[in-house]
Amino acid sequence: MVMEVERISGLKFHKKQDVAIVGAGMTTFKRRLNETGKELSYLAVKQALEEAEMELSDIEMVVMGSAPDAFDGLHMKGEYLLDGSGGSDRPYMRVFVGGGTGVFAPIAGYWHVASGLADVCLVVCEEKMSSSHPHPQSAFKYIWDPILDRPLNPNLIWIFALEMNRYMHVHNIKHEDIALVSVKNKANALDHPCAQLAEKITVEDVLNSEPMALPVRRLDVSPPSDGAAALIMVAPHIARQITDNPVWVTGVGWALDTTMWTNRDLYFPRYVAEAAKMAYKMAHITDPRKEIDVAEPYDPFDYKELHHMEGLGLAKKGEAPILTREGVTARDGDLPCSPSGGLLGVGNPIAATMGVKACELYWQLAYRAGKRQVAKEVTTGVCQAWGDLMQVGTVVVMSNKR
Amino acid sequence: MAVGKKDISAPPYAEGTSLSDEDIKKKKVTYVEDHPNIRYSWTAGQAVSKFLNELKKGKIAATKCNKCRRIMVPPRVFCELCYKPIDEWVYVEDTGTVQTFSISYIDPDAKPLEEPVIVAVISIDGASKNMGIMHVLGEVKPEDVYIGMKVKAVWKPEDEREGSVTDIKYWKPLEG
Amino acid sequence: MRVAVLGVGYSGFNTNTPDLNWKELMLEAAVRAYEDAGINPRKDVDSVVTCAEDFWEGFAIFDEFVPDQLGGVLKPTCTVCSDFLYGVATAYMQIKSGLADIVVVEAHSKASDILTFGEVIKFAMDPVWLRDIGNAHPYYFAALEMSQYVSECCINEEQIAEVVVKNKNNALLNSSAPYGAKVTVEDVLNSPMVFDPMRKIEIAPVSDGAVVFVLGNEFVAREITDTPVWVKGVGWWSETSNYDTMSFNAMYAYKAAKMAYKLAKITNPAKEVDFAEVDDRFAFKELQHIEALQLSRKYETGSLMQEGYFARDGELPVNVSGGNLGVGNLLEATGGQKALEVVLQLRGLAGKRQIEAETGVAQAWRYIPTASGTVAVFGV
């Protein structure tokens, strides 16, 4: 018989030290870049080091986040990207939760510092999707179960279309309402110097764009890109030396749902809800809608931002489209969502989307987002990513007050 | 440690060198093309082997957990929620309900398809609620598909079946 | 906050596993580990860490196929693209940072599913500078390193043959080591040379298996057992990814060991470490790694090997389990098998190959073409 351990309560979240973010950087996101993955990582790290006014020798440990090896076309791609990410001659580790890696890598950075093993940890995310042929999407053929799914010749978009349709059906949401997210984010991206697909479009443009896997149309989708991003996480005594206004990581959470994605109702992302529960508990947030000032929910597809807002508790189930229509999620709204322009506007180099999620949230809370700075005063924000087969939720809560 | 309390109004970013597909075709930059021969033979294992063998016989096999009382398709040897071995194998119907669907105009390589494919998550009759599989629909026009539609499997002739999920050609609307 | 090993489980190790797919293989190891720890994974586990690389499995995102069989559904579950011991390090940090009280670490090898093993290793090489050169098996990369090592450290063929002889004979006492054999130094020296100066018998063939550890903080450990095995230190280090800046001398293992020893407060490893399980996927690597772990001095290791210093009944036994030469190349589970052997020895559960020990070290390398590795120190 299995004996059940009596749990010691109240032990959780007793970390060795707090964790602050003091620098971030990213490269432009483009359909195809000449730089190798290593060189892209280097460019992003260089920016982050510059912002923090640090040298590479100040970095103690490195965390790499990068999604499938099939994109860059390298087995053990973490090992390949090592030197460009500043991993030469130091502890270096790659973490991976599919598309959720962009926000998961900072979580791994968090435990490197919070455990006391490192005082300065560099987090780098890179993706070079253009290497994969015949099309970057072809690499997604191999995310399916080789025996149960792959014989049906699936395309990655299928799974999103199926989820989107279910979401629209259950809450009776119109495509027009969902398209507003694409319109908003692509317009927000006009202010992002790294953006690949920033443009002013209308709801009609989205609804009339080329069908991919209905209900998903071309403009509902973020583009595949090449790019990299970097973030520097430090212990409090280091942060103090660098800046008067660091941004603190106050909560992290992640959760992975069952592999059998066809066995659950897709209308609600319970994996995000679980991850958010963990992060909010840690950050002592009880009413996210009131306590969160700015959010960067993961938006590889326009409906996904809405879906994830509901998972994050920023909107009630089925309410996210209404908030979007009312302008609440606009950059000058009460709860700005994806002020960076998100993946829809800036681009979607899978893991490197850390640049528009975690890095953007840091910049917003540090009041360094320039033209993209949200109108309202901000203290606490949340960023989130999703990954795998509708499975992973990764959530980071940051605050500019400790 | 470099110490300097800075005041940056906008974040820095690094410009990469953008290339077009033309640049590659015209060899404006040097590159390497690789077509590796990477092959696998994935072991189906206990549950999936049995599932495939039963498909060959024209039946959909499922497994049952007597603790949570779920009947699970695709079958597995353990219940992932109770974390215990399954209790028995049962057969489920080859009819079901469309949970959600999509009309796909692209193939796995994102190339356009001449005829769209209708793909659906179908919850199988006889299994527990929401126990679905992903498959394609046929004998139906895209505009006629709706969530909640009852469908039935159309099997390949017995001599063409090979113990694969494609032994079911597609699922068609169940009349009446 | 100290970190303890609450339970271990494994499946294998076999040359092939035609009856179980990767999920069922992981399941078998996990169930045994949970039973060993006496916990209910659905209730007690806070976090699950899997160590896997996509192309060892044949998927684009292997992380998808992990949670169910480990009891990790809707729990914090993630993949570390590295060896099992990196997973142990991750768990160590998660526990120390208060994110989790109990963490499960898993790694496995389903190498028998890979039909083109050489092609997969080649796929790890830099595509622009290295991958396309010549037609040989990428084992040549290790042979180049061996060539430099033997000339630099004056190692002779007999000393390397001795590693093979020791490990293959040790493996005969390990029922889960499929490559055990009664061989002599002459047998080895008469065997075919395939990557001069490397012989075929010096290369560990692949095998299948899974290893699962349940790790917990000291409060949980005290509740479960009076004599826990502690994770005293972990270390991991990367030299570089470029062949031109690599030391080809296991500097990664030296630096990783330094980090682990520091955490474990070990100042004189040669005295304080009782035994070690090191990566010997190529026979010469064992000598390199012993040196890097500071268990012997440079230029001495080869002759100590010949004197039986590292034998099962020697001063400082190394690879009592049979090592990779005896158990096989377990891909990312390599460090898992090493750590498993260390824990079994420390708990007195190693059967016929049991030795007397209080502190053991497990070490693994990230395989061709890398210069990264990891070390963990366990003790009672």
Place this chain on the structure above:
Amino acid sequence: MFNEKIVDPAELRHWGGKIELYWIYTSGEAGDRFFKALRDEGKFIAAKCKKCGRVYFPPRMYCEFDFSETEYQEISGKGRVRAYTVAWLDKDEKPLEKPEIYAIIDMEGTDGCMIHLLGEVEEDQVEIGMEVEPVLRDKSEREGTINDILYFKPS
């Protein structure tokens, strides 16, 4: 965790499959410079760190140990064998028609090295410390890849 298992090998299924993708890898900023010089002029280029002075070969756009920029400089392309191996097996572990000699070659005027094949030399004549020089493909056949260097031969 198994109450029963399939024992009949004929009932146990396997599913074959190939990764049907191909990849195009750009040589990158430093690589492009090197391969264009090699292809068009038959020249070898290395990169020197502006800060620590380390000369990298293969060249790269950054110094991996201090992340400073590098400057490119021409080198002779000659080198000295540091280590070598004679490989008899191909990537499927079948015998190669002709054994291939791989070597780590320390490149003259740099702190770096190159891993490449040796040619125009018998297996038993290769020595550590041997001086070698590159043999390039005919200019008209060069493609701007690493195989524009056919092999290194004793000089």
